[in-house]
Amino acid sequence: MLKVALPIRFGIAITAGLIAYFLVLALFGLHTNPLYSLFNGVITGFGIYEAIKYYKLSKGKDFEYGDGFAVGIVTGFVSTILFTAFFALYAANLNPDFLDKMIGRWETTYNTSLGSVVFVVAIMGFATSAVLTLSFMQLFKQSWNPKKKSTKNIS
Incomplete structure (x- = not known):
């Protein structure tokens, strides 16, 4: 149960932070x-x-890389899914002129629709999530380095 409820709870909290920032x-x-989307x-x-x-x-000690x-x-x-839904809405x-203001410079050369912008927002969120998760798991995984064994000289 914890493996499902925890990500949903934190995902909703992240979404709230992203929406508030936006x-x-x-x-x-x-x-x-x-x-400003870098933040x-x-x-x-x-x-x-x-x-x-x-x-x-x-x-605790039962933590495994795959589960994390x-x-x-x-x-x-x-x-990403929740924020993309908010962004599309x-x-x-809520602000139909938003896309014209955001991509007005490219509109003359490219035909950019709402669907393509929403798709890019989703792909950026999925890619960010994957890269950050892989990076953070390097901090949380257990080391495979063998521990130093004490060697005593027996004479």
């Missing part, structure tokens, strides 16, 4: 600048790290 940027009119990786990374850490603490990896991936994918219904 809306704060929108409040100041900065949400159309893609540069989304920090929010997502913190949530994935905390989910894996919490799972490892709850498992699954917790991180599911956490990231849940938050925002861009299509």
